[in-house]
Amino acid sequence: MQLLAATGGPYDPDADAVVQEELAEDRRREEVEQQRRQEQQRVAARADELAGLAGAGRLDRTVASRPGDEAARELLADRGDYRAGAVDDWLARALADRTGHYADPDARTAAVALLPVPVLARAALLAALARTGAPAADGDLEFVGRLAQADPAATTALASWLDTAAAVKDGTP
Known part of the structure; x- marks a missing residue:
């Protein structure tokens, strides 16, 4: 007991700056991983939506492009989904017409690196x-x-x- 009294009392991890920094870093990593998983789910859902519209013959000018559609297109291509060609047609038309999110000049500029x-x-x-x-x-x-x-x-x-x-x-x- 005298040893603990001489060092300031029992060890408290809540007061240990190193432990708290490590726990905070663990929380940040988990948040980043959670955001990554949510983004993957969002992209997969949009890819499924676009594929469904293409398969039904309804992927046309009435469907507005959105940020992230390039990633959905890439996922369809990676899956070997034959409807990726219809999505390519649709994205090219939206880019040419400057409709949907391609109305924004920054989105058109970004498309050069994404498509x-x-x-x-x-x-x-x-x-x-x-x-x-x-x-x-x-x-x-x-x-x-x-x-x-x-x-x-x-x-x-x-x-x-x-x-x-x-x-x-x-x-x-």
């Missing part, structure tokens, strides 16, 4: 074709996806050429 090159090429060509003013139903532009998948660089070059040709026609340098 595969063929989807970006498809979006660029769809946007360029829209700027030509040529009327076309969505079914008329089915070739855009095939072209973008086969040769994204050529698709992007064609989009750039169309933009330049439209600018020259309009008299803008």
Whole structure:
């Protein structure tokens, strides 16, 4: 007892700064892990929703894109889900039309790092074709996806050429 009295009394982990720091770090790690699991669940739920809409033929312009849809698309592709192609079409259309969360310039900028090159090429060509003013139903532009998948660089070059040709026609340098 005299030893404890000389050291200030019995050991109290609640008063030990090192123990408290370790416990706080453990809580922070658990919170980060919980947030990661919640994000994975959210992405999986959105991927399932998009796949369901695509499978039912209802993934169209009436469905607004949201932040995180790129991750849902990636999950579908990783799963080998054949509906990922329909999601690619839908994302490219939203990016080209600047609708949904792609109305935000920052979201469009971020898409460059988040979407595969063929989807970006498809979006660029769809946007360029829209700027030509040529009327076309969505079914008329089915070739855009095939072209973008086969040769994204050529698709992007064609989009750039169309933009330049439209600018020259309009008299803008």
